[in-house]
Amino acid sequence: MLKTRTTAATAVLASLVVLSACGTQKSGADPGSGSGAGTVAPDVPVTGVHWNFETVTVAGKESRAPDGAHIEIAASGRASGNSGCNGFGAEVSVQGDTVTVKQGQGTEMACPGERGAFEAVLQKALAGAMKAKVEGDRLTLTSPDGKNVVALTSEPPAPLQGTTWTVDSLLSDQTAASLPKGSEGKATFVVDKDGKVRGNLGCNRFTATAKVTPTTLTVTGPVVTTRMICSSPQMQLETKLHELLDGPLSYELGHRSLTLTGADGEGFAATATAKPQETPTAPKP
Numbered sequence: 001m002l003k004t005r006t007t008a009a010t011a012v013l014a015s016l017v018v019l020s021a022c023g024t025q026k027s028g029a030d031p032g033s034g035s036g037a038g039t040v041a042p043d044v045p046v047t048g049v050h051w052n053f054e055t056v057t058v059a060g061k062e063s064r065a066p067d068g069a070h071i072e073i074a075a076s077g078r079a080s081g082n083s084g085c086n087g088f089g090a091e092v093s094v095q096g097d098t099v100t101v102k103q104g105q106g107t108e109m110a111c112p113g114e115r116g117a118f119e120a121v122l123q124k125a126l127a128g129a130m131k132a133k134v135e136g137d138r139l140t141l142t143s144p145d146g147k148n149v150v151a152l153t154s155e156p157p158a159p160l161q162g163t164t165w166t167v168d169s170l171l172s173d174q175t176a177a178s179l180p181k182g183s184e185g186k187a188t189f190v191v192d193k194d195g196k197v198r199g200n201l202g203c204n205r206f207t208a209t210a211k212v213t214p215t216t217l218t219v220t221g222p223v224v225t226t227r228m229i230c231s232s233p234q235m236q237l238e239t240k241l242h243e244l245l246d247g248p249l250s251y252e253l254g255h256r257s258l259t260l261t262g263a264d265g266e267g268f269a270a271t272a273t274a275k276p277q278e279t280p281t282a283p284k285p
Helices: 008-016 113-125 232-244
Strands: 050-058 061-064 070-073 078-082 087-095 098-107 131-135 138-142 148-155 164-172 175-177 187-191 196-201 205-212 216-219 249-253 257-261 266-272
Touching: 050 113, 061 113, 113 148, 164 232, 164 257, 187 205, 187 232, 196 232, 232 266
Parallel strands: none
Antiparallel strands: 050 061, 050 070, 050 148, 070 078, 078 087, 087 098, 131 138, 138 148, 164 175, 164 187, 164 266, 187 196, 196 205, 205 216, 216 249, 249 257, 257 266
16 A cells, blocks of 8 residues: 655656646845846746656666656646656755755655666755756756756646556555555556557456547447466456446546546556557457
8 A cells, every 4th residue: 555655755756746836026126226127037937747757866876767657747836757667756946947845755665676777866956956958849857067967858638549558556435555566567458539448457468349529438349358377466457457447437637547436336457558559469359
């Protein structure tokens, strides 16, 4: 089960957040007189954008971000994101291009291998005030001494239909739980525009007909699958997803996130695949 708490590490992690709010007065400008009267230095325009981490450089060593590492910034001053393993949130502000973090919260899951290594590097890179610069679809955050650099790129929102979604957690009464260990990244699906849902339930490929409204997705025909036998965690996830597809599901679509829940509050969450991938061929009925 995911746990949320405020930690110094997640506060540091969240320091990449840049809030685009109102303009700030230029240092030394007299608003009442002189040629610079009334001139403002606008904050870096980054709100309402899904920023993917690309690389983090610490003391000349560059680390590439894992898929799913991102940050989204709301005009309200709230921001949320993911380091590639743990989610985080923050209340932040900015003056011109200088980032200031007020507080941060984050989940506390173990991050093995490259994901854990990247999260640790990201925390080091964002240990203090950062200067932000936006050029086209690219955002760069640099420490005052220039030794730490975080590079991000913007990504457009993902539509419900035609996107490859990867299941990343199970839901129960709005509480998220990790997938069975060993089944992570196995379950994917696509909602086609022709009324089909297809993909993989964790072990077996599947296809089914479905009806989509602005708020619900309902499987209207039998879920047809292949007949492979996989590891226990994969089969456990597959059984759960198969049960969840038996009935109408209410969905909420985020920038690149999707949650589907039944009337009993049981459901699952998924994330849009960061990079295009070949969709598995659906089995024949």
